[in-house]
Amino acid sequence: MYGIKTRLCLSVLFALTLISPAWAQTFDFGEIKSPILFQGNYKYAYRDPAVVYHEGKFHLYFTLVEKAKDKGMYWYTAQSVSEDLVHWTYPKIITPCDRNLNYSSPGNIVRKDGQWIMCLQTYPTPNKERFGNKDSRVWIMRSEDLENWSEPELLKVKGNDVVVEDMGRMIDPYLLEDADEPGKWWCYYKQNGVSMSYSYDLKNWTYAGNAHSGENVTVIRQNGEYVLLHSPRNGIGVKRSKTPQEWGEDEALLTLGQKDWPWAKRRLTAATVVDLTKEKRFGKYIMFFHGSPVNPKNPRSDAHNKASLAIAWSDDLKTWTWPGKNSQPK
Template sequence: MGKINIRIFTFLLLIRFACSIKAQSKLLGALESPIIFKGDNTTAFRDPAILFHENVFYLFFTLVKTEKGLIYSYTAFSTSYDLKNWSPIKIITPRDQSLDFCSPGNIIRYRNEWILCLQTYPRPNYTSEDKPRFGTNDARVFIMRSKNLIEWTKPEILKVKGPGIKAADMGRMIDPYLVEDKDVKGKWWCFFKQNGVSMSYSYNFENWTFVGSVQSGENVCVLVEQGQYTLVHSPANGIAIKRSSDLKNWVNWGSLITLGQNEWDWAKGRITAGAVLNLKKDNHFGKYLMFFHGSGPKSELEGGFDRNSSIGIAWSNDLLKWEWPGSIKYSH
């Protein structure tokens, strides 16, 4: 390549880089608040799961609603092109306190369909007059399928403890997350909260082999990059990270992430459920985006579990230092 062509090539690269930074700044810079969906005294938005497909963000989440004195949990979603304007919320699970499908983990592409993992969180006869109540021991993990990311099939239970264990004997399990093995194509792992985080694998989403557990918080999100697994999880408050190259040996990595909690009245009670999307290679962003939920001003046990819980957004270059709309500094 001649000197002139090299100069032209370099010039075009610089233009492309400048345009990508401008586009990124335009989208993220246009956000005036870190809150995507804000809860109120009868509504909570929790447990975000995010997919970026064909320049559209698909945000799935738990929608908790107080309806005529009864508290119901649903799985719902909304879409956006710019992270600022969101489509009307669509509920995709039934109104049933004995099931209360919620806590979507993530959405993956498998063969010619999309698969969303989620859980049940039964709270029969739960009313707004009751003290905060957590799901019963009948909580299990499920998947739903879709051809178009809009219409979804009925939930199917995942027998992640193996074909020889009846669903009634699997024990309480919540917060599933699906990820393909970094070394074996077609081998899928399901992470779920039970005795820390437990792990099972399958080649067809029907027959599962249970492997074991590792100490962890809840609402895990697992990224596969640079030959290792990065597990994002939630302890009592904040968001933490572990890393492993073999799913057996895990090391804690980085500091506890609490973002702007000290200044956010809406998240004073708890920050949790971080769902991280790697858009480092996307020209419009070039960053990790994290969606999470914050409860406040009361703690979850004080009443912030089923109301006044909001979904927020932050971003980072390295998973260590984070920024959000309106932030004037980075924070761990």
């Protein structure tokens, strides 16, 4: 039926489908059997995810909280890698063990001047405080390969003329390049709602005000708008704006499957979203977040305990899906 050349071409195409790497194939989200990627327990909590997708791999960074024998906690930034959102490498700690610093809460990872740049916070708890003290600040680290990171650099987001002691407590940074002015970088951070500063070199900053918001801000672009996700007391708040600076009221509050998730009953929070709608293999927005369970013996116990990292996905940033969504009781 076919000539020799045609049969040869078909054979080659068939062989290529057999050896085609995983990243070149359309991903079946049904392969993800549980929304939980890392399950918290009595000793470890997994929180505050940030992710970058590069050359077929997800590089997931997050806060790893370890409960110590003295009942205090150590906070780290850790990393795990996956090619398929199902199999993840064992978490690798990339920041030092030091309660005076507690580098944690990586906001996101951006590309600038041929380097990867991660923003994160310090969250000092030298006296076993429940939350990071007044010396909490925001920082960046640099990398050539997403594996090895430089020493952290303090971001003086209030301006170089403001001394460090007067900057005030700030946590949960997030970096974004201005869509209308390439080379202008915004830093969002939790202080008086969400505070905002901008810089052209990530060293010299100008403070640009604040807006009503919860913590753990993520800002992405969709259809010519900026979309801000943040963490109020519970759930994921969503705001939209034509500019990276002017934020009004929330248009939505997402709680996903929280009512059916014991591991997230107390709080569902700290969402970050990576836009893979133009990636042929995935074609969706993918959200990473964490949830904390209720302690039945003490409902007001520390929300840092037993937190788990989880995943959901969407075509439009409005309707979200997760493993088991359609099989959960109504």
